[in-house]
Amino acid sequence: MDDLMAARSQMAVSLGFHIIFACVGMVMPFFMAISHFIYLKTGKPIYKGLTKAWSKGVAILFATGAVSGTMLSFELGLLWPTFMQHAGPIFGMPFSLEGTAFFIEAIALGFFLYGWDRLKPWFHWVTGLIVGLSGLASGILVVAANAWMNSPAGFDFIDGEYRNIDPIKAMFNDAWFSQALHMTLAAFVATGFAVSGVHAFMILKGKNITFHATAFRISALCACIAALLQPISGDISAKDVAKRQPAKLAAMEAHFETAANAPFLIGGIPDEETASVRYGIKIPGLLSFLAHGDSDKPVTGLNDIPKENWPPVAITHYAFQLMITLGMLLVALALIYFSALFKWKSWLGSKWLLRLFVIATPMGYIAVEAGWVVTEVGRQPWIIYEVMRTADAVTPMPGIVYSFYLFTAVFLSLSAIVVFLLYRQMKMVGKLYDTTDPEYKSN
Template identity: 45%
Template sequence: MLAPDVVTALTHLAAEAEPAGLLPARQQMALSLGWHIVLACFGVAFPAMIFAMHLIGIRRKDPVALELAKRWAKVSAVLFAIGAVSGTVLSFEMGLLWPGLMGTYGDVLGLPFAFEGLAFFLEAIFLGIYLYGWGRMPPKRHVLMVLPMAVTGVVGAYCVLAVNAWMNAPTGFRIVDGAVTDVQPWAVLFNLQTFVQFAHMWVGAYMLAGFTIAGVYAVGMLRGRRDAHHRLGFLVPFVFASIAAVTQPFVGHVLGFGLDERQPAKLAAFELAETTESPSPLRLGGILVDGEVKYSIDIPYLGSLIAMNSPDEPVPGLDTIPEEDHPPVNLTHLAFQTMVGIGTLLAAAVVWFWFQRRRGRDLLERRWFLRFAAAAGPLAVIALEAGWIATEVGRQPWIVYGVMRTPEAVGDYSASLWWLLGISTVVYTAMTVGAVVVLRSMARRWRAGDADLPSPYAPEVPAGEHG
């Protein structure tokens, strides 16, 4: 057995031998994914909310609901257009930044990426039909055009999640003499982990989109606009977000089943389990400093109960895992707890809202609640980003768990990657500013009474025709 100082020295040598392009590649991927994932959530969840609002308008003959559905569709088109740019960038980045991954496993991952591209184009087609169909199609047929948008958005997200789930639990191939053989791309699409990981992301998308949209109308009500338009605009997405917020803890718990066997280092980082304890405590906060847990609040037994579904079964500690296989523990732990903490807060808040509403108390008349509702959108974004950080950073040092380490996948052109990161930062900043300017301009014109924003290409709609 090697002495501890020898192991430490070898670990430092391995770190020094990492490719120079690894850090900029990681930063570039973090920027692109962290930015795109917010738009992807709207692509998954927004069509269902538009459908619900449009259906309310048709069934109740409610012009407010119909106008909201029309406006939301136009906002969705803006977000879709920007998401198309960031999604295209990500497609190129997979091959550019990680040639070792795509060169080796491209045959394995090709099918889900192909289906994702097809779903994207179909979503664009039906979004165009829906936007064009206002006043030009029978109402009941027109509203059905939203359903393919919703389905294709879900299918596209599922395909992307299938790739990520495969990276966490690879399947559908064999390696013979260093070559990938017996590729079964359908096994990637229907990997058991894909279903649960997708469910977690799908519910998270409804939380993010629902709380964000409701927050926009909460801000309007704080500014004195308490009409039917703002109340309905708040309540419909808030209903979706409420269901998602209450459901998410259960989905997340199911996703964690068996993590001690699949990725024990990730679980140990989540729980900040430096050593194996029986029973394991739940650690709130805390960081690992020189191999010692500090500044945490420990709740006895609860760690075993939540992570292992047992009052005394221990969470495997980092001491059972080779040091070279440890993820960045503090970042993984804090990101995981941020996700769980915000998710718990939002779930408790929606339960309180609906409980009070059932008792006849309208919290929409309380400014403190409206302020919280306005903050719920950004909080949901933070929770989603933190969840992805926990998932991706917790898998390190593997890009494909147990099969390929991240340094093996990166390209060897560090100087170019730093330039690419700088350019991407400028581009994403510009797109963010552009999106905010366009959406705020649309909102101002709607408040001024413009029912339809002018388009130089669309034919005029005869007076009196409504979708």
């Protein structure tokens, strides 16, 4: 493994690990706030117990996310010094604001965790809401920085120098809205189905059914609403990518020949050497329609792009297919759940529906990881799209492969610690919030 691949692999592992905590930090505080709000309105103790249980999980994941996020900030400077030297003054604003949002989130979380019976009830609730809003802001600001790499703006590149820098224009670049919307909904989908899946599993196990059913209702409803909205944001993102990054779109669809009425490819094994795809199912005109809103408009193929500017086609295509497949499965589950809510209410207590949610537990996060592969690998060979190549940004320091091994070991260790702490927290829920207690039967 050469130094460039080692540096890219290290960033991939770091981002792949941290994005889980970013999603949790963007979403779980809102679940917590919903449960807390219902408790304040109804006075039912089960919602207080649920809020406290979720807040402890948020604290565990917040602490781990802070560690992984700090490591990422160091990696940007250590692995990509040329990139940071030139790009830092341009897109540094969203990172600075993200730091501010992070500090607000940490302070608000402290107030919330230690504010029970110390703060006025509604002020206490507001501190929890601030945790969610600041976590959401942090995620959007980081996505804005990533969007700048896909759609660089806010500067003039003249004679190899970056001039006339406008940080506001850089932050609100052409890609930030579509990426922020898609990532926000993806976070709600992934976290919502993960949380509801865990509680569905506990219901099937017959443990604290009333408690877990309450938690399931809140998380499943949020997840299903976001899942039905996600295809809309996906369509916005696809049209944006088609306009700004035709090579990425072509790699996503393994689309080699420029053509009108371009087909949408389902499955398939792309071969970059022969510029062909085997075993795929093609739906005529659908790619042109999704990309341009008109099935007669041509979609640029990879053969019309210099080969040195091609992204890795197979990886991008497989990741895109995985993201779409899992997304559609979760949409189908959302439709089933809403059918149960509004028409076939007997389904709500059925084991088969709960088992579907258990199966869906990891799907959202796998789709998120696949989506980030599409975003990052699909931008290659550029670190700043059509401005700076990734190979030109990597550090000249040798031995990056050892750093990759070390950081991978650290992240694996953190993963094991988080799993252990969350498992212990789930066991403690049964002891602290025993729903056989008549107090909880008031739900």
